[in-house]
Amino acid sequence: MVLLKDVTVTFQNGVTALDDVSLTVSDGEFAFIVGESGAGKSTLIRLLINEIPPTSGRVYVNGFELSKLKKSRAHKLRRSIGYVFQDFKLIDSMTVYENVAFVLRCTDATTRTIRNRVPDAISLVGLKDKVKCLPRELSGGEQQRVAFARAIVANPKLIIADEPTGNLDPKTSLEIIELLKGLNEKCNTTVIMVTHEHEFVRAFGGRTVTLRDGKVVFDGFLNPSL
Ligand code: ADP
Numbered sequence: 001m002v003l004l005k006d007v008t009v010t011f012q013n014g015v016t017a018l019d020d021v022s023l024t025v026s027d028g029e030f031a032f033i034v035g036e037s038g039a040g041k042s043t044l045i046r047l048l049i050n051e052i053p054p055t056s057g058r059v060y061v062n063g064f065e066l067s068k069l070k071k072s073r074a075h076k077l078r079r080s081i082g083y084v085f086q087d088f089k090l091i092d093s094m095t096v097y098e099n100v101a102f103v104l105r106c107t108d109a110t111t112r113t114i115r116n117r118v119p120d121a122i123s124l125v126g127l128k129d130k131v132k133c134l135p136r137e138l139s140g141g142e143q144q145r146v147a148f149a150r151a152i153v154a155n156p157k158l159i160i161a162d163e164p165t166g167n168l169d170p171k172t173s174l175e176i177i178e179l180l181k182g183l184n185e186k187c188n189t190t191v192i193m194v195t196h197e198h199e200f201v202r203a204f205g206g207r208t209v210t211l212r213d214g215k216v217v218f219d220g221f222l223n224p225s226l
Helices: 041-048 071-079 096-105 111-124 140-152 170-187 198-204
Strands: 002-010 016-025 030-034 056-061 081-084 158-162 190-195 206-212 215-222
Touching (some): 158 170, 170 190, 170 198
Parallel strands (some): 030 190
């Protein structure tokens, strides 16, 4: 679960990027966070992944209260979150399989766990036939699917997708959002997808939180127009 209580973030230059934001995203929920450039979306993500602290207020993510999180436990929070960026950041010299396995190799996962989980994650994103491909042999949408496989392979409780469709054409973007919805339903993973592409959000509908000038100006359910 993600819970923000009366959260304000003011940077050193005096800009208030989040202004008294309260927000709850329950376990298993799918929420779009939308807003124009400068609305505070990145700041919200940076808070959730514990990259910056709030100036005031409290942030809880997957059972951790971030202001009380000891450095020695920070890796536990990070492992409970699958984070996907606009820029896929795949390792060019590694195959699809190795890119996904690499995430688990960085944890204390056993060889057996890696052998079990990596093919499952790759199948879930629909890339079973591409396990041996290098990133340059894949389309943009397929590369983003690898990024999702990497994000889910450690069974995170929460996926944060930060403008995951930013570099993709409209058709591929819709496929990626469908994939995310599927992961949310099949794995019961909480998903927070941040985007400035309102038309996709309107097409899919569902829980939508709109930020403007650091404030939540809408938090409700939109009917899908697809
Ligand atoms: P978005 O992701 O919605 O485009 P941001 O969270 O990046 O919005 O930015 C919100 C506001 O905070 C903007 O006015 C931006 O200029 C400002 N801002 C973001 N990061 C910093 C920072 N590190 N230092 C100062 N101001 C910042």
